[in-house]
Amino acid sequence: MSTPVSPPPDRLTWRQRLSRLDARFSPYIFISPFFILFLITGLFPIAYTAWVSLHHWDLIMGQGEFVGLQNFQDILSSPNFYKALRNTFSIFLLSSVPQVIVSILIAYVLDANLRAKTFWRMGVLLPYVVAPVAVSLIFGKIFADQSGLVNSALGAFGIDGIPWHKSPLASHIAIATMVNFRWTGYNALIFLAAMQAIPREIYEAAIIDGSNRMRRFIHVTVPMLRPTIIFVVITSTIGGLQIFDEPRMFDTGGLGGADRQWMTMTMYLYELGWGPQVSFGKASAVAWLLFLIIVVIGILNFLIARRIATSGSAHSTSRRVRGPRR
Numbered sequence: 001m002s003t004p005v006s007p008p009p010d011r012l013t014w015r016q017r018l019s020r021l022d023a024r025f026s027p028y029i030f031i032s033p034f035f036i037l038f039l040i041t042g043l044f045p046i047a048y049t050a051w052v053s054l055h056h057w058d059l060i061m062g063q064g065e066f067v068g069l070q071n072f073q074d075i076l077s078s079p080n081f082y083k084a085l086r087n088t089f090s091i092f093l094l095s096s097v098p099q100v101i102v103s104i105l106i107a108y109v110l111d112a113n114l115r116a117k118t119f120w121r122m123g124v125l126l127p128y129v130v131a132p133v134a135v136s137l138i139f140g141k142i143f144a145d146q147s148g149l150v151n152s153a154l155g156a157f158g159i160d161g162i163p164w165h166k167s168p169l170a171s172h173i174a175i176a177t178m179v180n181f182r183w184t185g186y187n188a189l190i191f192l193a194a195m196q197a198i199p200r201e202i203y204e205a206a207i208i209d210g211s212n213r214m215r216r217f218i219h220v221t222v223p224m225l226r227p228t229i230i231f232v233v234i235t236s237t238i239g240g241l242q243i244f245d246e247p248r249m250f251d252t253g254g255l256g257g258a259d260r261q262w263m264t265m266t267m268y269l270y271e272l273g274w275g276p277q278v279s280f281g282k283a284s285a286v287a288w289l290l291f292l293i294i295v296v297i298g299i300l301n302f303l304i305a306r307r308i309a310t311s312g313s314a315h316s317t318s319r320r321v322r323g324p325r326r
Contacts, residue, residue: 053285055067088264090168096240104225107194111195132249143177187236234301241265242265248270
């Protein structure tokens with residue numbers, strides 16, 4: 001008995017093959033412009049900066065002698081590097097931590113039933129539109145040592161004026177105030193968008209359970225904002241460690257003070273790259289050290305935030321399993 005022969009499979013036409021290729025590769029073609037631009041404007045400058053940091057690099061003659069890690073050793077043995085690192089982290093902490101807290105509070109107020117909501121929401125974004133150089137010049141006069149508005153107000157209460165341009169901590173507070181002035185409203189709108197995405201049924205259930213406004217804010221709003229808080233903290237870290245405009249324009253010299261008391265890492269990089277003694281190799285070494293610091297801090301922020309988010313979701317799951325307390 002002969003076995004039946006199966007019919008040969010249908011051959012795909014060239015149109016069908018073209019359609020399959022289109023369905024398979026079209027998504028990659030659509031997103032390829034971003035990765036191509038990122039490769040040109042992002043990865044290539046980072047790799048080229050690493051190459052420059054390993055050489056003596058002249059402004060006119062270009063690439064010079066290969067020195068290996070000598071530029072990094074010179075930077076790490078310089079006291080100005082550690083001053084810049086200390087100042088950068090101090091200004092970053094004084095600006096980012098209050099900024100996130102105040103942004104959440106402002107967003108919570110804007111999320112309430114206010115009159116002229118659009119006006120107030122546009123108003124909190126107005127400082128972000130102002131040029132950072134203009135903000136620095138204005139706040140530099142407000143925090144002037146002799147005739148500043150802040151010291152005049154303190155003098156009216158019998159308090160001695162604060163040397164904003166001499167004391168490291170005072171100068172860091174003044175610069176952090178500029179940063180908070182520009183970015184608090186911007187982050188508040190990000191938190192506002194996240195608050196409006198929270199289901200209103202959760203608030204209604206909390207009201208039925210007898211929670212007041214403060215308890216709803218602490219136990220409902222803030223936990224639901226956890227992913228947005230993670231995003232804002234990471235972006236604030238990246239921006240805060242690269243601060244340049246505000247400390248650069250805080251005085252007329254632009255060097256970070258007489259004793260470099262508010263010189264940041266980017267200002268130190270700028271001084272090495274375009275200062276009296278130009279050294280592109282050392283400036284590139286500072287850029288790479290700053291890049292590695294930002295990467296490490298960003299990874300730590302991500303791990304800590306993910307741990308907090310995981311513990312928060314596990315806690316809420318256990319509460320749902322056990323049920324509400326009587």
